[in-house]
Amino acid sequence: MSTNHIETQIIRSQTERTQFLEHSTPLYLTSSFIFEDAEDMRASFAEEIDRNIYSRFSNPNTSEFVDKVCKMEEAEDGFAFATGMAAVYSTFAALLNAGDHIVSAGSVFGSTHTLFTKYFPKWNITTTYFDVNQPETIEHVIQSNTKILYAESPTNPAVDVIDLELLGQIAKKYNLILIIDNCFATPYLQQPIKFGADLVIHSATKLMDGQGRVLGGVVVGKKELIREIYLYSRNTGPALSPFNAWVLSKSLETLPIRVEKHCENAVKVAQFLESSDQVEVVKYPFLPSHPQYEIAKKQMKLGGNIVAFEIKGGINAGRKFLNAIQLCSLSANLGDTRSIVTHPASTTHSKLSQEERLKVGITDGLVRVSVGLEHVDDVINDLKQALASIG
Ligand SMILES: *Cc1c(COP(=O)(O)O)cnc(C)c1O
Numbered sequence: 001m002s003t004n005h006i007e008t009q010i011i012r013s014q015t016e017r018t019q020f021l022e023h024s025t026p027l028y029l030t031s032s033f034i035f036e037d038a039e040d041m042r043a044s045f046a047e048e049i050d051r052n053i054y055s056r057f058s059n060p061n062t063s064e065f066v067d068k069v070c071k072m073e074e075a076e077d078g079f080a081f082a083t084g085m086a087a088v089y090s091t092f093a094a095l096l097n098a099g100d101h102i103v104s105a106g107s108v109f110g111s112t113h114t115l116f117t118k119y120f121p122k123w124n125i126t127t128t129y130f131d132v133n134q135p136e137t138i139e140h141v142i143q144s145n146t147k148i149l150y151a152e153s154p155t156n157p158a159v160d161v162i163d164l165e166l167l168g169q170i171a172k173k174y175n176l177i178l179i180i181d182n183c184f185a186t187p188y189l190q191q192p193i194k195f196g197a198d199l200v201i202h203s204a205t206k207l208m209d210g211q212g213r214v215l216g217g218v219v220v221g222k223k224e225l226i227r228e229i230y231l232y233s234r235n236t237g238p239a240l241s242p243f244n245a246w247v248l249s250k251s252l253e254t255l256p257i258r259v260e261k262h263c264e265n266a267v268k269v270a271q272f273l274e275s276s277d278q279v280e281v282v283k284y285p286f287l288p289s290h291p292q293y294e295i296a297k298k299q300m301k302l303g304g305n306i307v308a309f310e311i312k313g314g315i316n317a318g319r320k321f322l323n324a325i326q327l328c329s330l331s332a333n334l335g336d337t338r339s340i341v342t343h344p345a346s347t348t349h350s351k352l353s354q355e356e357r358l359k360v361g362i363t364d365g366l367v368r369v370s371v372g373l374e375h376v377d378d379v380i381n382d383l384k385q386a387l388a389s390i391g
Contacts, residue, residue, distance in 0.1 A: 006071065006072060006188075006256070007256045007257075009068075009071050010068045010071060010072060010252050010253055010255070010256075011253045013064075013067060013068060013071065014064055014249075015028075015060045015061070015063070015064045024250075025060075025061065025064060025246065025249065025250075027061060027242060027243060027246045028059055028060045028061050028242050028246075029242055029243060030055065030059075030242070031054065031055050032053070032054045032055065033051070033052045033053055033054070055239065055242060056234065056237055056239050057234045057239070059239075059242045059245065060242075061242040061243075061245040061246045061249065062080045062239065062240050062242060062245040064245070064249045065080055065204075065216075065218070065240070065245040065246075065248050065249040065252070066078040066079065066080050066218060066220070068249060068252045069187065069202065069208075069218050069220050069252070070220050072187035072188065072191075072252070072255075073182075073187045073191055073192075073193055073200050073220045073221075074191055074193055074194070075193055075200065075220035075221050076220075076221065076222060076223040076226070077220065077221070077222075077223045077226040077227075078218055078219055078220035078221070078226060079218070079219055079226060079229055079230050079233055080204075080216065080217065080218045080239070080240035080245060081216070081217035081218065081219070081233070081238045081239065081240055082215065082216065082217065082238055082239065082240055082241065082244075083203070083205065083215045083216065083217050083238075084109075084183065084201070084202065084203020084204065084205055084206075084215075084216070084217035085111050085112075085203075085217065086217050086238035087201050087202070087203070087217030087218060087219050087238075088109075088111075088112050088115065088181065088201055088217070089115060089238075090219075090229060090232060090233050090236065090238050091179065091199060091201060091219050091229055092115065092120070092125075092148070093232060093236075094228045094229040094231070094232035094233070095147070095148065095177060095225065095228060095229070096120075096123075096125050096147060096148070098123050098124045098125065099124055099125075099145055100125050100145055100146075100147045100148075101125070101126050101127070101128070101143050101145045101146045101147065102116065102120070102125065102126070102127040102128070102146070102147070102148045102149075102150055103127075103128055103129075103130060103138060103141055103142055103146050103148070103149050103150070103176070104116060104127050104128070104129055104130070104149075104150040104151065105129065105130060105132045105150065105151035105152060105153075105155065105162060106129035106130060106131055106132055106359060106360055107132050107152070107155040107156070107158060107160060107360040107361060108150070108151075108152055108155075108156075108181070109152065109156055109181065109183075109203075110348065110349075112181070128141040128143075129141075132151075132155055132160045132162055132360075132361075133160060133291070135162055135163055135166050135167065136166075138167075138170050139170060139174075142170075142174050142176070146174065146176060147176065147177060148176060148177045148178075148179055149167060149170065149171045149174075149176040149177070149178045149179070150178075150179045150180075150181075151164075151167060151179075151180055151181070152180070152181040152182075152183065152184065153180070153184070153185070153190075153299075154184045154185065154285055154296075154304055154306065155184075155360075155361070156184065156306075156368075157306075157308060157342070157344045157348075157349075157361075157362065157366065157368040158283065158308055158360065158361030158362060158366065159283040159284065159285065159290075159304075159306055159307070159308040159368075160283070160291075160292065160361060161285050161290070161292035161295050161296045161299075161300075162292075162295075163292070163295045163298075163299075164180065164190075164192050164195035164196070164197070164299050165195045165196070165298070165299070167180075167195070167196070167197075168195040168196020168197065169196065171196055171197075171198070172196060177198045177199065177225065178192075178196055178197045178198050178199075179197065179198065179199045179200075179201060180192035180197045180199075180200050180201070181200075181201045181202070181203075182200045182201065182202055183201070183202050183203045183206050183207075183335075184206075184304055184306060185300060185304055186202075186207045186208065186255060186259055186304075187200075187202075188255055188256050188259045188301065189259060189263075189300050189301045189302055189304060190299055190300045190301070193221065195299065197221065198221050198222050198225060199219055199220070199221035199222065199225055199226075200219070200220050200221055201217070201218070201219050202217065202218050202219075203216075203217055204216035204217055204218055204248050205217070205333070205335075206333070206334055206335030207255065207258070207259060207262070207305065207335035208248055208251055208252060208255060208335075209247065209248055209251050209335075210251055210254070210255065210258050210335060210336065210337065211251070211336065211337050212333055212336040212337070212338065213247060214243075214244040214247045214248065215244065216240050216244050216245070216248050217240070218240075258337075258373065259302070259305070260302070261373055262304075262305035262335075262371060262372070262373065263286075263302035263303055263304060263305060264376075265305070265371045265372070265373070265374075265376040265379065266284065266303060266304065266305045266306070266307055266371040267284070267286060267287075267303060268376045268380065269307050269369060269371050269376065269379060269380060269383065270282050270284035270286075270287050270303075270307045271287070272380045272383070272384070273307065273309045273383070274287065274289065276384075276387055278311060278312050278313075278317075278387045278388075278390060279309050279310065279311060279312070279387070280309075280310040280311070280312050280365065281309065281310040282307065282308070282309045282310075283307070283308040283309065284303055284306075284307045284308075285300060285303040285304060286300075286302060286303030287303075305334075305335060305370055305371045305372075306334065306368060306369070306370055306371070307368075307369045307371060308366055308367070308368050308369075309366070309367055309369070310363055310365045310366055310367075311365040311366075311367055311387075311390070312365065313365060313390060314363075314364035314365045315345055315346055315364045315365070317365055317390050318343040318345060318346055318364065318365050318366070318367060319343065319346050320389065320390045321341075321343065321367060321386050321387065321389075321390055322341065322342075322343050322346075322367075322386075324385065324386035324389035324390070325341050325382060325383075325386045326382055326385070326386075327339070327374070327378060327379065327381075327382035328340060328341045328369070328372075328379065328382055328383075329341070330342070332348065333370075334368075334370035335370060336370065336372055337372050337373040337374075338372045338373075338374070339369065339370060339371055339372035339374060339379045339382075340369070340370040340372070341367060341368070341369050341370075341383075342367070342368045343366070343367050343368075344357075344362045344366055344368060345357060345362055345363070345364045345365075345366060349362050369383070
């Protein structure tokens with residue numbers, strides 16, 4: 001079976017069938033599992049037998065989902081969480097001690113930034129950011145107590161690309177645990193473990209579900225690290241619900257074909273924007289104009305579904321543009337079948353100062369489009385009429 005292509009493997013691997021010989025995996029909506037007798041129960045709790053005990057620890061639906069993500073990332077093991085943030089938080093909490101230090105890309109998901117700056121300092125865990133456009137500066141900020149090197153690529157919302165091979169080399173040289181949040185790329189487009197990542201995190205809420213329905217998160221990677229994360233999570237309780245796991249496992253079967261189409265549409269949107277007079281700069285990993293185009297080509301199969309562009313006219317033009325959008329949604333989600341438009345400077349990142357925003361590549365006119373699966377001409381027409389309305 002494992003000689004099959006990944007598309008086949010994730011469609012054809014599933015939980016063992018029940019006596020009903022169902023074709024599609026049923027939903028195991030149960031909080032606990034029963035034991036044959038006292039000895040079975042003892043051996044199960046002693047982990048002498050590998051079996052389901054309680055759905056906070058494991059569940060057939062959750063295991064099926066994790067198994068598919070492990071196949072896609074070529075990872076040894078994994079654990080699934082209720083949300084992407086539960087995955088991020090629990091990974092750090094399980095692996096770090098008071099006094100440890102994190103080196104992270106300066107441009108990370110908003111709530112991850114809040115963990116680094118507001119919550120981890122409570123336990124004397126500190127973080128230093130590096131400039132995503134100068135990863136060669138990483139070595140200057142590594143300290144004797146640095147334990148984790150962390151990054152997302154492509155970044156949100158500026159769509160910068162970070163050289164994963166370089167991160168892998170630095171992590172190895174300094175004996176750091178390299179953790180990559182691979183949410184924007186999905187394992188179909190990019191497999192960070194091949195470049196030296198020890199752990200890969202996903203918010204399954206985004207392209208993995210891909211239809212804006214359920215929240216979920218997952219961490220996969222080295223067996224001994226996953227073991228620590230599993231033990232921490234088994235006791236602290238951030239586990240994914242079996243229902244969401246059942247939805248997500250089915251969604252993974254269509255991930256490759258959906259992501260192919262998302263990328264095909266995104267390239268066309270990016271090319272249209274690049275040809276528009278009202279647009280200053282377009283950032284899309286697979287446009288030759290992208291500053292890290294060569295790196296993107298090296299580590300990604302296609303460019304992803306997120307396009308960032310700079311509207312002429314700053315904050316006001318950005319706001320006018322959002323107001324004129326008709327088809328696309330104004331929403332905080334991304335990676336949905338429906339195209340979504342956001343203007344970070346006036347919304348998600350409005351609490352930061354202009355200087356702080358610029359540090360992570362958010363200029364006043366930056367617009368982020370999560371390109372969906374509608375007919376791409378309709379998406380382009382919507383963007384076109386909204387740009388025209390700015391005047
Ligand atoms: C959305 C997102 C998260 C958080 O995931 P949730 O499922 O919303 O908790 C983490 N990292 C990145 C890059 C994201 O886009």
